[in-house]
Amino acid sequence: MAHGPAVTGMRFFLTCDPGNVRHIFSSNYTNYPKGTVFAEIFDVLAGSFFTIDGEPIRRMRAKIHGILSNPRLLATMASCCLHKLRQGLLPFLIRMATTGAPFDLQDVITRFVFDITSMPLFSVDPGFLSPDDMPAMHVVDAMDTVMEVALFRHTVLASCWKAMRWLKVGSERKLAAEQAVLYGFIAEMMEARKATRNSGDAGEQKDQVAPDILSFYVDDPDYNEHLLRSTIVNYLVAGRDTIDSTLPWFFYNVAMNPHVVSGIREELAPIVASGKASPTNGDDTTVIFHAEDTKPLVYLQAALFESLRLYPPGPIERKTVVSDDVMPSGDEVRAGDIVLISLYAMGRMEGVWGKDCREYRPERWLSDDGRKLCYVPSHKFLAFNSGSRMCLGKDIAIMQMKTFAASVVWNFDVEVLEGQTVEPKLSCILQMKNGLMVKVKKR
Numbered sequence: 001m002a003h004g005p006a007v008t009g010m011r012f013f014l015t016c017d018p019g020n021v022r023h024i025f026s027s028n029y030t031n032y033p034k035g036t037v038f039a040e041i042f043d044v045l046a047g048s049f050f051t052i053d054g055e056p057i058r059r060m061r062a063k064i065h066g067i068l069s070n071p072r073l074l075a076t077m078a079s080c081c082l083h084k085l086r087q088g089l090l091p092f093l094i095r096m097a098t099t100g101a102p103f104d105l106q107d108v109i110t111r112f113v114f115d116i117t118s119m120p121l122f123s124v125d126p127g128f129l130s131p132d133d134m135p136a137m138h139v140v141d142a143m144d145t146v147m148e149v150a151l152f153r154h155t156v157l158a159s160c161w162k163a164m165r166w167l168k169v170g171s172e173r174k175l176a177a178e179q180a181v182l183y184g185f186i187a188e189m190m191e192a193r194k195a196t197r198n199s200g201d202a203g204e205q206k207d208q209v210a211p212d213i214l215s216f217y218v219d220d221p222d223y224n225e226h227l228l229r230s231t232i233v234n235y236l237v238a239g240r241d242t243i244d245s246t247l248p249w250f251f252y253n254v255a256m257n258p259h260v261v262s263g264i265r266e267e268l269a270p271i272v273a274s275g276k277a278s279p280t281n282g283d284d285t286t287v288i289f290h291a292e293d294t295k296p297l298v299y300l301q302a303a304l305f306e307s308l309r310l311y312p313p314g315p316i317e318r319k320t321v322v323s324d325d326v327m328p329s330g331d332e333v334r335a336g337d338i339v340l341i342s343l344y345a346m347g348r349m350e351g352v353w354g355k356d357c358r359e360y361r362p363e364r365w366l367s368d369d370g371r372k373l374c375y376v377p378s379h380k381f382l383a384f385n386s387g388s389r390m391c392l393g394k395d396i397a398i399m400q401m402k403t404f405a406a407s408v409v410w411n412f413d414v415e416v417l418e419g420q421t422v423e424p425k426l427s428c429i430l431q432m433k434n435g436l437m438v439k440v441k442k443r
């Protein structure tokens, strides 16, 4: 238990004990909502799913679950991913391999992920990753600022950051400017969406056009203009911030562990041999893997999970205590206490993961014969959250990450340049502070 500044009476309970996590997220979850302070910190998401609790989130989750399991939307997501690989990522990497020039892989991943998150949301490709143009990504900078300022807000009294917001100074001044950029981007995309969806074949019936995520919201009377906008921001955060911060750590980990690269390629080889991996345009030695072929790959999934264990995109969860309670660890918490769960620490604890907890070892996720993924409860592996607030996009995220990782690992050797400092940045999202400079070679 830690205490906030003397006069405030604030009390923090910090835990990384899986028993406590199960209690907080499942057995007694109604006693541990996110709370109003959390909602205020993320005011850019006001009223949307990350910030609400109780009955409203149950209803909202049911709607999102329906959307994210719609077969036509899922097919659109898979094809957006393939399109971006074929038209954007792979041509870019082939060019980099030809010139041998170093580049920031985190930046390229951000471009890719932002595009594939926006396309099924708005039916519009923002075009951040295209073979011949790498436009500035002001909206991405804006979203990064939201997460950096949110971390600052977590660490000071609400009255302090609210005063800064009122005075329009410091990080709050910057946040206001970046929020305007973010809202401007959304307005632009909504306009472009109208044009795209109206320009369909004249004879095409409305219900024949594949749905995008927004088509489930625009006519819903429960969503006024503000809630619709914060819901859009929330989808961008859910899809983009998470995958975008996972993949650079994945490539960093595998580059440091060449035997994992071999393991992934060994698993991919039969797909290539069967002719199922399709060639990219104009270069028949570079291939793309399809979601249905990468779905059964357990070693690749273990390699991704192992990276998420060590580098969870959301390194800390915050909850509020409603009524006095005793944790399974025997610790007492009081109504109003703040509970902080460190996923980052939990992923590195010997008591949870064994003596080799600091090693990057995908094998720990596999059965002895290496053919199956072992069951690991979500209160131990919390990267996708647990219990009633479990991530609703987990399968989509795994599909997108596998498609990306397979196509890069199979076609290229990725060398992480020496002499750079690879470290996390101070933010609510575990991105790399200085990017990840690499060189690639075509295999």
Ligand code: HEM
Pocket (backbone or CB within 6 Å): 049, 050, 057, 061, 064, 068, 238, 239, 240, 242, 243, 246, 308, 313, 314, 317, 382, 383, 384, 385, 388, 389, 390, 391, 392, 393, 394, 396, 397
């Ligand atoms: C590596 C990828 C991902 C990770 C690690 C991840 C992790 C998480 C976590 C930790 C939460 C809980 C957040 C909280 O309540 O504090 C969450 C919630 C959620 N995620 Fe994901 N996520 C990923 C990708 C995605 C994708 C691609 C989508 C959408 C297509 C998505 C949709 C959602 C939704 C809708 C929720 C809200 C659940 C709720 O508030 O009850 N996620 N995710």
